[in-house]
Amino acid sequence: MVELFLAELRRSWIQLIRYSTEAIGGIIITTSIFYGLFLSAQYIAGPGLQFGDRLDAVVIGYVLWTLVLFIMSDIAGGLQNEAQTGTLEQLFLSPFNASKVFLVRAIASLTIQITLNISILLIIIAITGSQLSFPPSLLLPFITVLLGAYGLAFAMGSLALLLKRVQQLLGIFQFALLFLLSVPTETWVGSGRIFALLLPMTPGAGLLRDLMARELGLNWGQWAIALANGVVYFSLGLFLFRQAERETKRRGRLGGY
Amino acid sequence: MRVLEAQRLRKTYRSQGKVLEAVQDVSLELSVGEVLAFLGPNGAGKTTTIKMIAGLILPDQGWVSIAGRNPHRDSRALRSLGAVLEGNRNLYWRLTPQENLEYFGVLRGLTRRTARQRGQELLERFGLADKRSTTVQTLSRGMQQKLAIAVSLIHDPQLLLLDEPTLGLDVEATQTVKQLIREIAAEGRAILLTTHQLDIAEELSDRVAIIQQGKIAIEEPTSELIRQFSGTAYTIELEHPLDSEKVSKVKELGGTFQGQLIYVRESDELYQILDVLKPLPLVRVYRDQANLTDIFLKLVREKTLG
Numbered sequence: 001m002v003e004l005f006l007a008e009l010r011r012s013w014i015q016l017i018r019y020s021t022e023a024i025g026g027i028i029i030t031t032s033i034f035y036g037l038f039l040s041a042q043y044i045a046g047p048g049l050q051f052g053d054r055l056d057a058v059v060i061g062y063v064l065w066t067l068v069l070f071i072m073s074d075i076a077g078g079l080q081n082e083a084q085t086g087t088l089e090q091l092f093l094s095p096f097n098a099s100k101v102f103l104v105r106a107i108a109s110l111t112i113q114i115t116l117n118i119s120i121l122l123i124i125i126a127i128t129g130s131q132l133s134f135p136p137s138l139l140l141p142f143i144t145v146l147l148g149a150y151g152l153a154f155a156m157g158s159l160a161l162l163l164k165r166v167q168q169l170l171g172i173f174q175f176a177l178l179f180l181l182s183v184p185t186e187t188w189v190g191s192g193r194i195f196a197l198l199l200p201m202t203p204g205a206g207l208l209r210d211l212m213a214r215e216l217g218l219n220w221g222q223w224a225i226a227l228a229n230g231v232v233y234f235s236l237g238l239f240l241f242r243q244a245e246r247e248t249k250r251r252g253r254l255g256g257y
Numbered sequence: 258m259r260v261l262e263a264q265r266l267r268k269t270y271r272s273q274g275k276v277l278e279a280v281q282d283v284s285l286e287l288s289v290g291e292v293l294a295f296l297g298p299n300g301a302g303k304t305t306t307i308k309m310i311a312g313l314i315l316p317d318q319g320w321v322s323i324a325g326r327n328p329h330r331d332s333r334a335l336r337s338l339g340a341v342l343e344g345n346r347n348l349y350w351r352l353t354p355q356e357n358l359e360y361f362g363v364l365r366g367l368t369r370r371t372a373r374q375r376g377q378e379l380l381e382r383f384g385l386a387d388k389r390s391t392t393v394q395t396l397s398r399g400m401q402q403k404l405a406i407a408v409s410l411i412h413d414p415q416l417l418l419l420d421e422p423t424l425g426l427d428v429e430a431t432q433t434v435k436q437l438i439r440e441i442a443a444e445g446r447a448i449l450l451t452t453h454q455l456d457i458a459e460e461l462s463d464r465v466a467i468i469q470q471g472k473i474a475i476e477e478p479t480s481e482l483i484r485q486f487s488g489t490a491y492t493i494e495l496e497h498p499l500d501s502e503k504v505s506k507v508k509e510l511g512g513t514f515q516g517q518l519i520y521v522r523e524s525d526e527l528y529q530i531l532d533v534l535k536p537l538p539l540v541r542v543y544r545d546q547a548n549l550t551d552i553f554l555k556l557v558r559e560k561t562l563g
Contacts, residue, residue: 003363003368003369004363004364006363006369007359007360007363007364007369010356010359010360011349011352011356011360014351014352014356015349015351015352018351018392019351085346085350086342086346086347087346087347087348087349089308089311089313089340089342090340090342090347090361090364090408091364092312092313093311093312093313093335093338093340093365094332094335094364094365094366095332095333095334095335095336095365095366096332096364096366097332101364246315249312249313249314249315250314250315251270252268252270252279252305252308252314252315254308254313254314255308255313255342
Protein backbone atom coordinates (compact mmCIF):
# COMPACT_ATOMS: atom_id res chain seq x y z
CA MET A 1 0.00 0.00 0.00
CA VAL A 2 2.87 2.36 0.89
CA GLU A 3 4.56 1.34 -2.38
CA LEU A 4 1.38 2.22 -4.29
CA PHE A 5 1.16 5.59 -2.53
CA LEU A 6 4.76 6.39 -3.43
CA ALA A 7 4.22 5.26 -7.02
CA GLU A 8 1.18 7.54 -7.29
CA LEU A 9 3.14 10.37 -5.72
CA ARG A 10 5.93 9.97 -8.29
CA ARG A 11 3.49 9.64 -11.18
CA SER A 12 1.56 12.78 -10.32
CA TRP A 13 4.62 14.93 -9.53
CA ILE A 14 6.46 13.83 -12.68
CA GLN A 15 3.46 14.80 -14.80
CA LEU A 16 3.07 18.12 -12.96
CA ILE A 17 6.71 19.09 -13.36
CA ARG A 18 6.95 17.87 -16.95
CA TYR A 19 3.89 19.91 -17.92
CA SER A 20 4.34 22.71 -15.39
CA THR A 21 2.93 25.39 -17.71
CA GLU A 22 -0.54 23.92 -17.12
CA ALA A 23 -0.18 24.27 -13.34
CA ILE A 24 1.32 27.75 -13.59
CA GLY A 25 -1.52 28.76 -15.93
CA GLY A 26 -4.02 27.46 -13.36
CA ILE A 27 -2.42 29.51 -10.58
CA ILE A 28 -2.33 32.69 -12.69
CA ILE A 29 -5.96 32.35 -13.85
CA THR A 30 -7.26 31.56 -10.36
CA THR A 31 -5.47 34.47 -8.73
CA SER A 32 -6.36 36.91 -11.52
CA ILE A 33 -10.05 36.08 -11.16
CA PHE A 34 -9.85 36.82 -7.45
CA TYR A 35 -7.91 40.02 -8.04
CA GLY A 36 -10.50 41.12 -10.58
CA LEU A 37 -13.29 40.52 -8.08
CA PHE A 38 -11.29 42.29 -5.38
CA LEU A 39 -10.76 45.37 -7.56
CA SER A 40 -14.46 45.48 -8.50
CA ALA A 41 -15.47 45.26 -4.84
CA GLN A 42 -13.03 48.07 -4.01
CA TYR A 43 -14.47 50.19 -6.81
CA ILE A 44 -18.04 49.67 -5.59
CA ALA A 45 -17.16 50.38 -1.97
CA GLY A 46 -15.03 53.44 -2.69
CA PRO A 47 -11.39 54.11 -1.88
CA GLY A 48 -11.77 54.84 1.85
CA LEU A 49 -13.24 51.47 2.80
CA GLN A 50 -11.40 48.98 4.97
CA PHE A 51 -12.49 45.38 4.42
CA GLY A 52 -10.93 44.12 7.66
CA ASP A 53 -11.65 40.51 8.60
CA ARG A 54 -14.43 40.28 6.00
CA LEU A 55 -11.80 40.30 3.27
CA ASP A 56 -9.92 37.59 5.15
CA ALA A 57 -13.11 35.51 5.38
CA VAL A 58 -13.68 35.90 1.62
CA VAL A 59 -10.06 34.95 0.88
CA ILE A 60 -10.46 31.73 2.89
CA GLY A 61 -13.72 30.88 1.12
CA TYR A 62 -12.18 31.53 -2.30
CA VAL A 63 -8.97 29.58 -1.68
CA LEU A 64 -10.91 26.64 -0.22
CA TRP A 65 -13.17 26.77 -3.26
CA THR A 66 -10.21 26.56 -5.64
CA LEU A 67 -8.77 23.67 -3.62
CA VAL A 68 -12.04 21.77 -3.82
CA LEU A 69 -12.31 22.52 -7.55
CA PHE A 70 -8.82 21.11 -8.08
CA ILE A 71 -9.69 17.98 -6.10
CA MET A 72 -12.94 17.59 -8.00
CA SER A 73 -11.36 17.94 -11.42
CA ASP A 74 -8.47 15.73 -10.32
CA ILE A 75 -10.77 12.81 -9.47
CA ALA A 76 -13.86 13.23 -11.65
CA GLY A 77 -12.07 14.92 -14.56
CA GLY A 78 -9.19 12.47 -14.21
CA LEU A 79 -11.54 9.50 -14.45
CA GLN A 80 -13.16 10.96 -17.54
CA ASN A 81 -9.77 11.58 -19.15
CA GLU A 82 -8.54 8.10 -18.39
CA ALA A 83 -11.70 6.56 -19.80
CA GLN A 84 -11.07 8.63 -22.92
CA THR A 85 -7.40 7.78 -23.32
CA GLY A 86 -7.77 4.15 -22.32
CA THR A 87 -5.74 3.81 -19.15
CA LEU A 88 -8.83 3.45 -16.95
CA GLU A 89 -9.32 -0.24 -17.68
CA GLN A 90 -5.68 -0.92 -16.86
CA LEU A 91 -6.28 0.61 -13.42
CA PHE A 92 -9.21 -1.73 -12.89
CA LEU A 93 -6.92 -4.67 -13.69
CA SER A 94 -5.00 -4.03 -10.50
CA PRO A 95 -5.19 -6.60 -7.70
CA PHE A 96 -5.73 -3.60 -5.38
CA ASN A 97 -9.41 -2.82 -5.76
CA ALA A 98 -10.34 0.26 -7.77
CA SER A 99 -11.66 2.42 -4.94
CA LYS A 100 -8.43 1.77 -3.02
CA VAL A 101 -6.35 2.76 -6.05
CA PHE A 102 -8.34 5.95 -6.56
CA LEU A 103 -8.24 6.84 -2.88
CA VAL A 104 -4.47 6.36 -2.65
CA ARG A 105 -4.14 8.34 -5.86
CA ALA A 106 -6.26 11.17 -4.46
CA ILE A 107 -4.22 11.37 -1.28
CA ALA A 108 -0.98 11.35 -3.28
CA SER A 109 -2.12 14.17 -5.53
CA LEU A 110 -3.31 16.15 -2.50
CA THR A 111 0.31 17.13 -1.98
CA ILE A 112 0.19 18.78 -5.40
CA GLN A 113 -3.17 20.42 -4.83
CA ILE A 114 -2.01 21.86 -1.51
CA THR A 115 1.24 23.16 -2.99
CA LEU A 116 -0.68 24.89 -5.80
CA ASN A 117 -3.20 26.23 -3.32
CA ILE A 118 -0.61 27.62 -0.96
CA SER A 119 0.90 29.45 -3.94
CA ILE A 120 -2.50 30.90 -4.79
CA LEU A 121 -3.10 31.87 -1.16
CA LEU A 122 0.28 33.59 -0.85
CA ILE A 123 -0.21 35.55 -4.07
CA ILE A 124 -3.70 36.64 -2.98
CA ILE A 125 -2.39 37.70 0.44
CA ALA A 126 0.38 39.65 -1.26
CA ILE A 127 -1.90 41.50 -3.69
CA THR A 128 -4.80 42.23 -1.34
CA GLY A 129 -2.93 42.82 1.90
CA SER A 130 -5.16 40.30 3.67
CA GLN A 131 -3.98 39.43 7.16
CA LEU A 132 -4.76 35.84 7.89
CA SER A 133 -3.49 34.00 10.92
CA PHE A 134 -2.30 30.43 10.68
CA PRO A 135 -2.74 28.70 14.05
CA PRO A 136 -1.77 24.99 13.92
CA SER A 137 -5.31 24.10 15.05
CA LEU A 138 -6.56 25.08 11.56
CA LEU A 139 -5.51 21.62 10.40
CA LEU A 140 -8.42 20.06 12.28
CA PRO A 141 -11.28 21.87 10.49
CA PHE A 142 -9.23 21.70 7.27
CA ILE A 143 -9.31 17.90 7.45
CA THR A 144 -13.11 17.94 7.77
CA VAL A 145 -13.35 20.12 4.64
CA LEU A 146 -11.04 17.73 2.79
CA LEU A 147 -13.14 14.72 3.82
CA GLY A 148 -16.24 16.44 2.45
CA ALA A 149 -14.40 17.49 -0.71
CA TYR A 150 -13.20 13.94 -1.39
CA GLY A 151 -16.69 12.61 -0.68
CA LEU A 152 -18.15 14.96 -3.28
CA ALA A 153 -15.30 14.26 -5.68
CA PHE A 154 -15.93 10.50 -5.47
CA ALA A 155 -19.66 11.11 -5.96
CA MET A 156 -18.83 13.09 -9.10
CA GLY A 157 -16.35 10.37 -10.02
CA SER A 158 -19.22 7.88 -9.85
CA LEU A 159 -21.12 10.00 -12.35
CA ALA A 160 -18.00 10.16 -14.52
CA LEU A 161 -17.84 6.34 -14.52
CA LEU A 162 -21.51 5.98 -15.37
CA LEU A 163 -22.02 8.85 -17.80
CA LYS A 164 -18.43 9.38 -19.05
CA ARG A 165 -19.05 13.05 -19.83
CA VAL A 166 -19.13 15.18 -16.71
CA GLN A 167 -17.28 18.29 -17.82
CA GLN A 168 -20.44 20.35 -18.18
CA LEU A 169 -21.85 19.06 -14.93
CA LEU A 170 -18.59 19.97 -13.19
CA GLY A 171 -18.87 23.47 -14.64
CA ILE A 172 -22.32 23.98 -13.13
CA PHE A 173 -21.42 22.26 -9.91
CA GLN A 174 -18.57 24.66 -9.23
CA PHE A 175 -21.05 27.45 -8.53
CA ALA A 176 -22.79 25.31 -5.91
CA LEU A 177 -19.37 24.70 -4.38
CA LEU A 178 -18.67 28.41 -4.30
CA PHE A 179 -21.87 28.83 -2.29
CA LEU A 180 -20.98 26.00 0.10
CA LEU A 181 -17.52 27.32 0.83
CA SER A 182 -17.74 31.07 0.72
CA VAL A 183 -21.13 31.91 2.25
CA PRO A 184 -20.49 32.68 5.94
CA THR A 185 -23.07 30.18 7.22
CA GLU A 186 -21.43 30.29 10.66
CA THR A 187 -23.10 33.69 11.12
CA TRP A 188 -26.55 32.29 10.36
CA VAL A 189 -28.99 31.64 13.20
CA GLY A 190 -31.99 29.37 13.88
CA SER A 191 -33.05 26.66 11.42
CA GLY A 192 -30.78 28.11 8.70
CA ARG A 193 -27.81 27.34 10.94
CA ILE A 194 -28.91 23.73 11.45
CA PHE A 195 -29.45 23.35 7.72
CA ALA A 196 -25.96 24.72 7.07
CA LEU A 197 -24.45 22.09 9.38
CA LEU A 198 -25.87 19.39 7.11
CA LEU A 199 -24.38 20.84 3.93
CA PRO A 200 -21.09 19.30 2.77
CA MET A 201 -17.94 21.09 3.94
CA THR A 202 -19.70 24.22 5.25
CA PRO A 203 -19.21 23.56 9.00
CA GLY A 204 -15.47 23.07 8.46
CA ALA A 205 -15.21 26.14 6.20
CA GLY A 206 -17.00 28.22 8.86
CA LEU A 207 -14.57 27.05 11.54
CA LEU A 208 -11.61 27.93 9.31
CA ARG A 209 -12.96 31.46 8.90
CA ASP A 210 -13.35 31.69 12.68
CA LEU A 211 -9.79 30.56 13.25
CA MET A 212 -7.97 32.32 10.46
CA ALA A 213 -9.95 35.52 9.82
CA ARG A 214 -11.67 36.26 13.12
CA GLU A 215 -8.87 34.79 15.21
CA LEU A 216 -11.27 32.93 17.50
CA GLY A 217 -10.27 29.70 19.28
CA LEU A 218 -11.39 26.30 18.02
CA ASN A 219 -14.88 25.38 19.21
CA TRP A 220 -14.52 21.64 19.84
CA GLY A 221 -18.26 20.98 19.78
CA GLN A 222 -18.53 22.63 16.37
CA TRP A 223 -15.48 20.71 15.23
CA ALA A 224 -17.03 17.39 16.25
CA ILE A 225 -20.07 18.28 14.11
CA ALA A 226 -17.81 19.30 11.20
CA LEU A 227 -15.89 16.01 11.53
CA ALA A 228 -19.08 13.96 11.56
CA ASN A 229 -20.25 15.92 8.50
CA GLY A 230 -16.96 15.20 6.71
CA VAL A 231 -16.95 11.50 7.59
CA VAL A 232 -20.57 11.06 6.42
CA TYR A 233 -19.97 12.74 3.04
CA PHE A 234 -16.68 10.91 2.56
CA SER A 235 -18.25 7.51 3.27
CA LEU A 236 -21.20 8.34 1.05
CA GLY A 237 -18.86 9.31 -1.78
CA LEU A 238 -16.88 6.06 -1.52
CA PHE A 239 -20.09 4.02 -1.29
CA LEU A 240 -21.47 5.65 -4.44
CA PHE A 241 -18.16 5.05 -6.22
CA ARG A 242 -18.23 1.32 -5.43
CA GLN A 243 -21.83 1.12 -6.60
CA ALA A 244 -20.98 3.00 -9.79
CA GLU A 245 -18.02 0.66 -10.42
CA ARG A 246 -20.29 -2.36 -10.16
CA GLU A 247 -23.00 -0.82 -12.30
CA THR A 248 -20.49 0.23 -14.98
CA LYS A 249 -19.05 -3.28 -15.08
CA ARG A 250 -22.59 -4.63 -15.37
CA ARG A 251 -23.31 -2.31 -18.28
CA GLY A 252 -19.95 -3.17 -19.84
CA ARG A 253 -19.06 0.47 -20.22
CA LEU A 254 -15.89 0.83 -18.21
CA GLY A 255 -13.65 1.67 -21.10
CA GLY A 256 -16.18 2.94 -23.58
CA TYR A 257 -16.53 6.63 -24.09
CA MET B 258 -1.87 -27.07 -16.15
CA ARG B 259 -5.01 -25.10 -16.88
CA VAL B 260 -4.54 -21.34 -16.54
CA LEU B 261 -7.88 -20.09 -17.77
CA GLU B 262 -11.29 -21.61 -17.53
CA ALA B 263 -14.36 -19.65 -18.61
CA GLN B 264 -17.64 -21.53 -18.41
CA ARG B 265 -20.95 -20.67 -20.07
CA LEU B 266 -20.41 -16.93 -20.10
CA ARG B 267 -23.47 -14.97 -21.04
CA LYS B 268 -24.00 -11.24 -21.44
CA THR B 269 -27.05 -9.38 -22.64
CA TYR B 270 -27.17 -5.62 -23.11
CA ARG B 271 -30.42 -3.72 -22.92
CA SER B 272 -30.52 -0.20 -24.21
CA GLN B 273 -33.50 1.93 -25.26
CA GLY B 274 -35.83 -1.02 -25.46
CA LYS B 275 -33.41 -3.05 -27.61
CA VAL B 276 -31.97 -6.32 -26.37
CA LEU B 277 -28.57 -7.43 -27.63
CA GLU B 278 -27.40 -10.90 -26.71
CA ALA B 279 -23.70 -10.09 -26.96
CA VAL B 280 -22.33 -13.39 -25.64
CA GLN B 281 -24.25 -16.65 -25.26
CA ASP B 282 -22.87 -19.63 -23.38
CA VAL B 283 -19.27 -19.10 -24.34
CA SER B 284 -16.80 -21.49 -22.71
CA LEU B 285 -13.04 -21.28 -23.23
CA GLU B 286 -10.08 -23.05 -21.70
CA LEU B 287 -6.38 -22.39 -21.93
CA SER B 288 -3.41 -24.31 -20.58
CA VAL B 289 0.16 -23.27 -19.90
CA GLY B 290 2.05 -22.36 -23.09
CA GLU B 291 -1.04 -22.51 -25.28
CA VAL B 292 -2.07 -19.80 -27.74
CA LEU B 293 -5.77 -19.61 -28.54
CA ALA B 294 -6.77 -17.44 -31.48
CA PHE B 295 -10.21 -16.07 -30.72
CA LEU B 296 -11.67 -14.95 -34.00
CA GLY B 297 -14.91 -13.48 -35.18
CA PRO B 298 -16.36 -10.65 -37.25
CA ASN B 299 -16.83 -7.19 -35.71
CA GLY B 300 -19.52 -7.17 -33.05
CA ALA B 301 -19.47 -10.97 -32.64
CA GLY B 302 -18.70 -10.73 -28.90
CA LYS B 303 -14.91 -11.11 -28.78
CA THR B 304 -14.13 -8.02 -26.75
CA THR B 305 -17.07 -8.55 -24.38
CA THR B 306 -15.82 -12.09 -23.72
CA ILE B 307 -12.24 -10.92 -23.15
CA LYS B 308 -13.40 -8.20 -20.77
CA MET B 309 -15.56 -10.68 -18.86
CA ILE B 310 -12.47 -12.85 -18.48
CA ALA B 311 -10.47 -9.84 -17.25
CA GLY B 312 -13.14 -8.91 -14.69
CA LEU B 313 -13.95 -5.64 -16.48
CA ILE B 314 -17.46 -6.67 -17.51
CA LEU B 315 -19.73 -8.54 -15.15
CA PRO B 316 -21.25 -11.62 -16.84
CA ASP B 317 -25.00 -12.21 -16.44
CA GLN B 318 -24.26 -15.91 -16.09
CA GLY B 319 -21.27 -18.20 -16.05
CA TRP B 320 -17.93 -17.94 -14.30
CA VAL B 321 -14.26 -17.34 -14.94
CA SER B 322 -11.28 -18.88 -13.22
CA ILE B 323 -7.72 -17.60 -13.73
CA ALA B 324 -5.12 -19.84 -12.08
CA GLY B 325 -7.89 -21.13 -9.83
CA ARG B 326 -9.34 -17.75 -8.83
CA ASN B 327 -12.43 -15.90 -10.02
CA PRO B 328 -11.42 -12.33 -10.99
CA HIS B 329 -14.94 -11.09 -10.24
CA ARG B 330 -14.75 -12.24 -6.63
CA ASP B 331 -11.07 -12.42 -5.79
CA SER B 332 -8.89 -9.61 -7.08
CA ARG B 333 -5.77 -11.74 -6.47
CA ALA B 334 -6.73 -13.49 -9.72
CA LEU B 335 -5.55 -10.32 -11.49
CA ARG B 336 -1.97 -11.03 -10.38
CA SER B 337 -1.95 -13.86 -12.92
CA LEU B 338 -3.39 -11.74 -15.73
CA GLY B 339 -1.87 -9.25 -18.16
CA ALA B 340 -3.90 -7.54 -20.87
CA VAL B 341 -3.44 -5.26 -23.85
CA LEU B 342 -6.87 -4.03 -24.79
CA GLU B 343 -7.97 -2.93 -28.20
CA GLY B 344 -8.32 0.70 -29.19
CA ASN B 345 -6.73 1.81 -25.96
CA ARG B 346 -3.45 3.44 -25.28
CA ASN B 347 -2.98 1.26 -22.21
CA LEU B 348 -0.15 3.61 -21.18
CA TYR B 349 0.42 7.06 -19.71
CA TRP B 350 1.55 9.17 -22.63
CA ARG B 351 3.13 11.81 -20.46
CA LEU B 352 5.42 9.29 -18.79
CA THR B 353 8.46 7.55 -20.24
CA PRO B 354 8.57 3.79 -20.94
CA GLN B 355 10.63 3.26 -17.78
CA GLU B 356 8.17 5.27 -15.66
CA ASN B 357 5.18 3.44 -17.13
CA LEU B 358 6.75 0.05 -16.40
CA GLU B 359 7.56 1.04 -12.83
CA TYR B 360 4.14 2.55 -12.14
CA PHE B 361 2.16 -0.36 -13.57
CA GLY B 362 4.49 -2.83 -11.87
CA VAL B 363 3.64 -1.40 -8.46
CA LEU B 364 -0.04 -1.16 -9.45
CA ARG B 365 0.07 -4.90 -10.18
CA GLY B 366 1.51 -5.61 -6.74
CA LEU B 367 5.31 -5.56 -7.23
CA THR B 368 7.72 -3.57 -5.09
CA ARG B 369 9.31 -0.58 -6.81
CA ARG B 370 12.67 -2.33 -6.85
CA THR B 371 11.35 -5.44 -8.55
CA ALA B 372 9.27 -3.33 -10.95
CA ARG B 373 12.33 -1.30 -11.91
CA GLN B 374 14.49 -4.40 -12.39
CA ARG B 375 11.83 -6.23 -14.45
CA GLY B 376 11.17 -3.01 -16.38
CA GLN B 377 14.80 -2.71 -17.39
CA GLU B 378 14.93 -6.34 -18.50
CA LEU B 379 11.78 -5.89 -20.58
CA LEU B 380 13.04 -2.67 -22.17
CA GLU B 381 16.23 -4.46 -23.21
CA ARG B 382 14.36 -7.46 -24.49
CA PHE B 383 11.80 -5.45 -26.44
CA GLY B 384 14.48 -3.25 -28.02
CA LEU B 385 13.26 -0.13 -26.25
CA ALA B 386 16.28 0.48 -24.01
CA ASP B 387 17.41 3.54 -25.94
CA LYS B 388 13.91 5.02 -25.63
CA ARG B 389 13.61 4.47 -21.89
CA SER B 390 13.61 8.20 -21.14
CA THR B 391 11.49 9.44 -24.06
CA THR B 392 7.86 10.28 -23.29
CA VAL B 393 5.47 7.69 -24.71
CA GLN B 394 3.56 10.23 -26.81
CA THR B 395 6.61 10.81 -28.98
CA LEU B 396 7.19 7.10 -29.69
CA SER B 397 5.99 5.48 -32.92
CA ARG B 398 2.76 3.44 -32.84
CA GLY B 399 4.77 0.23 -33.13
CA MET B 400 6.96 1.14 -30.16
CA GLN B 401 3.93 2.14 -28.11
CA GLN B 402 2.37 -1.24 -28.79
CA LYS B 403 5.57 -3.08 -27.90
CA LEU B 404 5.69 -1.11 -24.68
CA ALA B 405 2.03 -1.90 -23.94
CA ILE B 406 2.88 -5.60 -24.27
CA ALA B 407 5.96 -5.13 -22.06
CA VAL B 408 3.81 -3.40 -19.42
CA SER B 409 1.30 -6.25 -19.53
CA LEU B 410 4.17 -8.64 -18.72
CA ILE B 411 5.71 -6.59 -15.90
CA HIS B 412 4.24 -8.76 -13.13
CA ASP B 413 5.08 -12.01 -14.94
CA PRO B 414 1.46 -13.14 -15.47
CA GLN B 415 0.56 -16.68 -16.49
CA LEU B 416 -2.25 -15.53 -18.76
CA LEU B 417 -2.02 -12.79 -21.36
CA LEU B 418 -5.03 -11.31 -23.15
CA LEU B 419 -4.12 -9.60 -26.40
CA ASP B 420 -7.02 -7.88 -28.11
CA GLU B 421 -5.99 -6.91 -31.67
CA PRO B 422 -2.30 -6.43 -30.81
CA THR B 423 -1.30 -5.65 -34.39
CA LEU B 424 -4.12 -3.25 -35.23
CA GLY B 425 -2.86 -0.10 -36.92
CA LEU B 426 0.76 -1.26 -37.10
CA ASP B 427 2.88 -1.12 -40.25
CA VAL B 428 4.33 -4.28 -41.79
CA GLU B 429 7.62 -4.13 -39.93
CA ALA B 430 6.07 -3.43 -36.54
CA THR B 431 3.55 -6.23 -37.15
CA GLN B 432 6.41 -8.66 -37.75
CA THR B 433 8.16 -7.54 -34.56
CA VAL B 434 5.01 -7.87 -32.46
CA LYS B 435 4.34 -11.29 -34.01
CA GLN B 436 7.83 -12.43 -33.08
CA LEU B 437 7.37 -11.14 -29.54
CA ILE B 438 4.09 -13.01 -29.13
CA ARG B 439 5.78 -16.18 -30.32
CA GLU B 440 8.56 -15.74 -27.77
CA ILE B 441 6.14 -14.96 -24.94
CA ALA B 442 4.16 -18.12 -25.70
CA ALA B 443 7.38 -20.14 -25.79
CA GLU B 444 8.06 -19.02 -22.21
CA GLY B 445 5.05 -21.04 -21.17
CA ARG B 446 2.44 -18.31 -20.86
CA ALA B 447 -1.10 -18.93 -22.00
CA ILE B 448 -2.20 -16.36 -24.57
CA LEU B 449 -5.70 -15.49 -25.69
CA LEU B 450 -5.33 -13.56 -28.91
CA THR B 451 -7.93 -11.81 -31.01
CA THR B 452 -6.96 -10.50 -34.41
CA HIS B 453 -8.39 -9.71 -37.80
CA GLN B 454 -5.09 -10.66 -39.39
CA LEU B 455 -5.80 -14.34 -39.88
CA ASP B 456 -2.35 -15.18 -41.20
CA ILE B 457 -1.02 -14.12 -37.79
CA ALA B 458 -3.62 -16.25 -36.01
CA GLU B 459 -2.73 -19.22 -38.21
CA GLU B 460 0.97 -18.81 -37.59
CA LEU B 461 0.83 -18.25 -33.85
CA SER B 462 -2.08 -20.26 -32.51
CA ASP B 463 -2.33 -23.81 -31.24
CA ARG B 464 -6.10 -23.64 -31.24
CA VAL B 465 -8.73 -21.52 -32.91
CA ALA B 466 -12.15 -20.56 -31.59
CA ILE B 467 -14.47 -18.69 -33.92
CA ILE B 468 -17.28 -16.71 -32.37
CA GLN B 469 -20.27 -15.68 -34.44
CA GLN B 470 -23.25 -13.69 -33.17
CA GLY B 471 -22.24 -14.32 -29.57
CA LYS B 472 -21.83 -18.10 -29.89
CA ILE B 473 -18.77 -20.25 -30.46
CA ALA B 474 -19.19 -21.58 -34.00
CA ILE B 475 -16.18 -23.87 -33.91
CA GLU B 476 -13.25 -24.62 -31.66
CA GLU B 477 -10.46 -26.89 -32.86
CA PRO B 478 -6.68 -27.22 -32.80
CA THR B 479 -5.43 -24.98 -35.63
CA SER B 480 -3.74 -27.78 -37.56
CA GLU B 481 -6.81 -30.01 -37.23
CA LEU B 482 -9.09 -27.24 -38.47
CA ILE B 483 -6.87 -26.63 -41.48
CA ARG B 484 -6.71 -30.36 -42.19
CA GLN B 485 -10.50 -30.65 -42.03
CA PHE B 486 -10.99 -27.85 -44.47
CA SER B 487 -8.16 -28.83 -46.80
CA GLY B 488 -9.28 -30.88 -49.78
CA THR B 489 -7.67 -34.01 -51.24
CA ALA B 490 -6.42 -32.18 -54.30
CA TYR B 491 -2.74 -32.00 -55.30
CA THR B 492 -0.68 -29.77 -57.52
CA ILE B 493 2.38 -30.96 -59.47
CA GLU B 494 4.80 -28.35 -60.69
CA LEU B 495 6.91 -29.40 -63.68
CA GLU B 496 10.32 -28.11 -64.57
CA HIS B 497 9.74 -28.31 -68.36
CA PRO B 498 6.55 -28.43 -70.48
CA LEU B 499 5.28 -31.93 -71.37
CA ASP B 500 5.13 -33.36 -74.86
CA SER B 501 1.68 -33.80 -76.34
CA GLU B 502 1.61 -37.59 -75.80
CA LYS B 503 2.16 -37.23 -72.06
CA VAL B 504 -0.32 -34.34 -71.89
CA SER B 505 -3.09 -36.50 -73.35
CA LYS B 506 -2.23 -39.40 -71.01
CA VAL B 507 -2.37 -37.12 -67.98
CA LYS B 508 -5.69 -35.67 -69.15
CA GLU B 509 -7.08 -39.20 -69.60
CA LEU B 510 -6.22 -39.87 -65.96
CA GLY B 511 -8.17 -36.79 -64.82
CA GLY B 512 -5.37 -34.22 -64.51
CA THR B 513 -5.90 -30.63 -65.66
CA PHE B 514 -3.25 -28.21 -66.85
CA GLN B 515 -2.38 -24.60 -66.26
CA GLY B 516 1.00 -23.80 -67.77
CA GLN B 517 3.52 -26.07 -66.07
CA LEU B 518 1.14 -26.91 -63.26
CA ILE B 519 -0.94 -30.09 -63.19
CA TYR B 520 -3.97 -30.21 -60.88
CA VAL B 521 -4.99 -33.63 -59.56
CA ARG B 522 -8.30 -34.13 -57.73
CA GLU B 523 -7.67 -37.37 -55.78
CA SER B 524 -4.62 -39.09 -54.32
CA ASP B 525 -5.34 -42.32 -56.32
CA GLU B 526 -4.92 -40.39 -59.56
CA LEU B 527 -1.76 -38.75 -58.24
CA TYR B 528 0.36 -41.93 -58.37
CA GLN B 529 -0.91 -42.93 -61.78
CA ILE B 530 -0.04 -39.48 -63.11
CA LEU B 531 3.39 -39.59 -61.42
CA ASP B 532 4.01 -42.91 -63.26
CA VAL B 533 3.32 -41.14 -66.56
CA LEU B 534 5.67 -38.29 -65.65
CA LYS B 535 8.51 -40.55 -64.52
CA PRO B 536 11.52 -39.78 -64.92
CA LEU B 537 10.93 -36.10 -65.84
CA PRO B 538 12.27 -33.52 -63.39
CA LEU B 539 9.63 -32.03 -61.04
CA VAL B 540 9.87 -28.80 -59.09
CA ARG B 541 7.48 -29.88 -56.37
CA VAL B 542 4.33 -31.82 -55.50
CA TYR B 543 2.04 -30.44 -52.80
CA ARG B 544 -1.37 -30.94 -51.32
CA ASP B 545 -3.70 -27.95 -51.52
CA GLN B 546 -4.01 -26.58 -48.01
CA ALA B 547 -6.84 -24.42 -46.81
CA ASN B 548 -5.77 -21.36 -44.89
CA LEU B 549 -7.46 -19.82 -41.90
CA THR B 550 -8.78 -16.93 -43.97
CA ASP B 551 -10.70 -19.32 -46.29
CA ILE B 552 -11.99 -21.30 -43.33
CA PHE B 553 -13.03 -18.20 -41.42
CA LEU B 554 -14.88 -16.71 -44.37
CA LYS B 555 -16.55 -20.03 -45.16
CA LEU B 556 -17.77 -20.50 -41.59
CA VAL B 557 -18.89 -16.94 -41.15
CA ARG B 558 -20.76 -16.91 -44.47
CA GLU B 559 -22.41 -20.28 -43.83
CA LYS B 560 -23.56 -19.08 -40.45
CA THR B 561 -24.82 -15.76 -41.79
CA LEU B 562 -26.71 -17.40 -44.64
CA GLY B 563 -28.20 -20.17 -42.74
